[in-house]
Amino acid sequence: MTPLTAAAVRDAVLAVSGPEAPYRVRLASPSEKADLIANWRIQHRxxxxxxxxxxxxxxxxxxxxREVRALQVQRSSTRGRLSASREYGRGGGFTVEWTYERGSDGRRRRVTTLDTRVMGNALRQAVLGAGWTWRPRRFKL
Structure with a gap:
């Protein structure tokens, strides 16, 4: 496969955030020191x-x-009646949450309700499908 141009890769990554996706990919401003930014905000109880x-x-x-360098940042805050906490992470961390439900056969099964790897996997597949390399970073682009 012949690698695509930078403009085609940018368009492929921007196309990842369609109407069905819970996250958005946009062009970055010069002050953000990046070419593209993908954001996902999840609020739940x-x-x-x-x-x-x-x-x-x-x-x-x-x-x-012919590579895309990617830096992932995850922030979370939790607020309860008696406590509050904040977390910050950089690099390849992810969050997975699940619940248990009864299936049609009456047995309990685990159902994934949230997996933050979904966004990173979709972006990475768009880049690899264009013939480029996906290079995750830990500290800076």
């Missing part, structure tokens, strides 16, 4: 606490190496 989870992936396209 878990164990009687309000959870606000924000996941963003900043991407920089390198046409000479």
């Amino acid at each position: 878990s164990f009687g606490e309000d959870v606000d989870l924000r996941l963003s992936i900043r991407m920089r396209l390198d046409p000479h190496r």
